[in-house]
Amino acid sequence: MAEKYELLPGTLDMLVLRVLSRSELHGWGITNRLEELSRSALQVDEGSLYPALYRMENKGWIEAEWRMTENNRRAKYYRLTRTGRKQLETETALWERMSTVISLVMQSA
C-alpha cells in the first residue's frame, strides 16, 4: 500500500468541487473517487467530508438530490451549481498561484 497523506487544510472543498465537476456523486462516491484519483495516496477524513458537503450546499455551491444507485439503494447525489463552478475556478486559480509561490520560495531560499 502506498504512503498515505492527510489533506492540507482548506483543500477539501476544492477537491470535492473538482470531483463533482466531472460527475454527480454521493458522499461515498466522492470518498472513493478522491482515493482513486490520488491512487490511494490521499486519505479523506470522512468525519469532515459530510459537514463540508452541507456547508457547501448551504452556500449554494452544490445541490443535492436523492436517487437510486445501480444496486438499487437510495443515495444522495451531489451536483455542482453555477456558483459552485465559479468557486472552483477561483479556488483552482488561487491554489495554482499559491503552489507556484510556495515552490518558488522553497527552491530559491
Add this chain to the structure above:
Amino acid sequence: MSFLRRLNFLLRRRRAETDMADEMRFHLEQRAARLRAEGLSEAEARLAAQRRFGNTASIQEHSREALGLGALERAVKDVRFAFRQLARSPGFSLLAIVTLGLGIGANTAMFSVLNGLLLKPLPYPGLDRLERIYRTTGQNPLGGTSAPDFLALRAAKEPYGDVAAYLPVHVSLSRPGEPADMAYSARVSANLLRLLGVGVHLGRDFRDAEDTAGQERVVILSHRVWQNRFGARPDIVGQTVRVDGLPHEVVGVLPSSFNDWRHLGAIDFLRPLALTRAESTNRAVNALRVIGRRHEHVSAEAAAGFVAAFGARLAADFPEANAGSAWRAVALQDTAGGGGELVLPMLVCLSGFVLLIACSNLANLLLARTMARAREFAVRSALGASRLQLLRPLVAESLLLSLAGGGCAILSAHWFRDWAAMRSTGDNGEQVVFAVDWHVLGWAFLASLGTAVAFGVAPALFALRLDLNHALKSGGRGSTGGRGHHRFRQALIVGQFALAMVLLSGAALFIRGLDDLHHRRSGWESSSLVTGNMVLPAGTYGDDQKIAAFHRLALERLRAVPGAKSASLSAATPFFHWSDVRRFVVDGQERPAPGREPAAMVNAISPDYLATYGHRLVAGRDIDSRDQLGSARVCLLGESTARALFGEPHPLGRRLAVAAEGAPAWIEVVGIVSDFQTVDPDPNPVVHHVYLPLAQSPVRHVELAVRAAGVPPSALVDPVRATIAGLDADLPVRRLQPADATIDRTLYQLRVLRDLLAGLGVLGLGLASLGVYGVVARTTAQRSGEFAIRLALGACVADITRLVLGTGVRQALIGSALGLAGAAAVSAIIGASFPGIRTNSVAVLAATALGLVAVALLACWLPARRAGRIDAMAALRAE
C-alpha cells in the same frame, strides 16, 4: 437565499435529520461491504467502517452547525431555558402573565372598539366618493333639506355626480291578522341603494316608477327584520305587509351588512320616497337627508365648492326659507363615528396607560429578579459567558411572558367583544360590529412586542451594568441594588401613580358628570310615571278630526285606569330636547330679517300635561277642553322664554306667530310654565319653549304619559297597554315602561363609556398599588438587617413603620401631583365631547388624589407592619 434554505431546513427539520442519518448509514454500509469483500467478517467490517468514519453523533452535530442551524438551535435552547426559569417560579410567571393579559387585553379591547367605530370603513364600495350633504343653520350644523331644495339639487346635480335622499319615519308594521308593531322605516329615493352600491339580498331594488306618489306601496325589509320578525322565510318576496295600516308588497330584503349601527343600521325597512305634491313644494320642513356620490373626476374640493354655491343660490332665491343657511358636504365615512372621534382615541390612550402601569410593574419585578440572580450572572460571566449570552435568556423570558400575555389579551378581547356587542345593541337591535379582525390581532401582537421591549429591556440593561466583582464579593447579601437601581424603581412607582391618577380622575370626573346629568331633573318628576309612544297610522286616521277624536278618547280611558292619577298626550316629553323647532314673530315688536327671528322648541300638549309631568303653572291658565280645533289659538310659554320674547314675566294676553310668508296667524299667550332642563348630554342651541294645544295641532306621533298614585309605575304598564289595544287593536305602543327606564336607556351609551372608564381606572389603581406593594415589600425584606440594627440601637416599632411608609407614600404623592396635568387633559377631552357634562370639578380631583394616596398608604402599610415586627436578634443572627 441561504436564509430561506435555513428556514426550509427548520420547517423540514425532522426530514432533514433522517436524510442526514440515511446518507451516513449508506456510507457506512458501503464501506463495510467493501471491507467484507476484502475478507473481513461481518462484525469486524462494521466496526472498522465505524472506526474509519468517526463518531456519527459528533459529525451530525458539526453538520447541523454547517447547515447554519446553530443560531436557531441556540434560540430554541434559550426559549427552553426561559421556559424552565419561568416554570420554576410559577407565582411570578402567573402574576406577570395575568398583569400583562389585563394590560394588553384592555388595550386590545379598546382598540377593537376604535376599529369597529372609526377605523373600519362603511360597507359601501367606492366609499371615498360618498358624501353626506348638510344644510347648516344656526340651530343645527347637521340639518336636513326641504323636499323642493332636494329636487332642485337633483335637477342641478350634473357637475357633481348623483344625489339621493332618505327620510326616517316611525311607522307601524304588521302582517295581516297579527297585531301591529312599531318600526323605524326610511322613505328613500329610488336610487339610494344604487348610489350606495348596495345590492339586495333577496328580490329586487326599487324601480324609478315606484318613486312617485300612488305607486309607492312596496317595501324592502332589512336583513334583521326579515330574520327576527319574519323568521327568515325565503318566500318573503311578494308577501303583503301593512305599513301604517296600508297594504304594501315586500319586493326585497337588504343584505346583513346594511345592519351597521354607524349608518342606517337602525332602519327596519325602506319605502320609496314618493314625495306628495304638498311635500314637494313645502320649504318649511327641512327633514330630508341627502347623500351624494361624486363623479370620479370631481375632487372633494370641487364638490364642496359646488354644494356651497348651490346652498348660497338657494339662500338668495328663497330668503324666506333659507336665509342664514349654508350647504356643505362631508365625507360619509366621517359622519359614521357616532361622535366618538375624540373619546375613542382617548380610551385607547387611557388603556395604554393601564398597559404602561402593567409594564412598569413587570419591569420592577424582573429587575428585582435580576438583582437576586446577580451572583449567578457574576459566576456565569466569570466562567466566560459573553454579555450577549447573559442577556439572551432574559430577553427570551420577557418575550415569552409578553406573548403569553398577548394570548390572554386576544381571549379577553374576544370576551369583551361579546360584552360590548350586548351593551351597544341599539333600540332596534342594530349593532356595532366589533370583529376581532387582523387589525385587532396585529394590534395585540404589536402591543405584546412593545411590552416585551418596555419591561424586558430595562432590567436586562441593568444586568449588563452589573459590577461583577462587587456582586461576587458581597455574596448577594442584603443587597437592594445600587443607588441607580433604587432611583429607577422609584421613578417607576412615581410614573405608575401619575398614570393611575389620570385614569382614576378621568373615570371619577365622568362618573360625577353622568351622575349630575342623571339627577338633573329640575322642573319635572319622573319616578311615578309610565311613558310610551305611538303613531296613528295615516290609513286609519286620515284627517285632524279623526286624530283629535282618538286623542280625546284615549285620554279619557287612560285617566280611568285604576291607579292612574293623571294622563297626558304630547308631541314630546320634557326628558329630552324637542325636535320641532320653529321661528316666531312677536306681536307689537319690529319684525327681524327673515331667518333672524327667535327660535323656540315647540311641544303640542294635551290638558293635564303640566300636572302629569310635574311642571308648575306660574301664571294664567293651563290648556284645557276649551282649546279645540277651530277655537281661538292659544299657547303657553316657558318662564324664561316669556321674559326673553316679551321682556316681561307674565305676558298674558299678548300674541306671537310662527314666522311664515303672508299675514301672521296670531297665537295668544294664556299661561306661563315653570322652566325645566332635559337629561340630554348635548346642550341645545335653542333654549325657548312654546306649548301649543295638541287639539289645535294634532300630530300622529304622540308620547303618552300616565302618573301613578299609590302603585308603582310598572304596575300600570299592562293596564295602559290593554286600554290602548281596546281602542285600536292595530295600534302598538312603543317603549311603554316606567319613565326612569326610558331615561336610563337613553343614557346607556354614556353609561357604557362610564363603565369602561371606571374599569380602566380600577385596573390602573389595582396594578399601581400592586406595584408599590411589591417594591416596598421587597425592599423592606432586604432591609430587615438594617431595621434590626435600628431596633437594637433603640428605635421603636413606630419609627420603623414610619420609615417604610414614608418611602412608598412620598412617591405616590409625587405621582399623583404629576398626574393632575394629565387629568386636566382628560377632563378637557370629555368636556369637549359631551358639552352637557360638567367635568371640571376640583372636589372630584382632590378626592381622587386623596383616594390614591390612601390606597398607597394601605399598600405600604402591610409591609411596614411586618418590618416593625422584625425579631431583631433573629434577623441579626441570620446575617
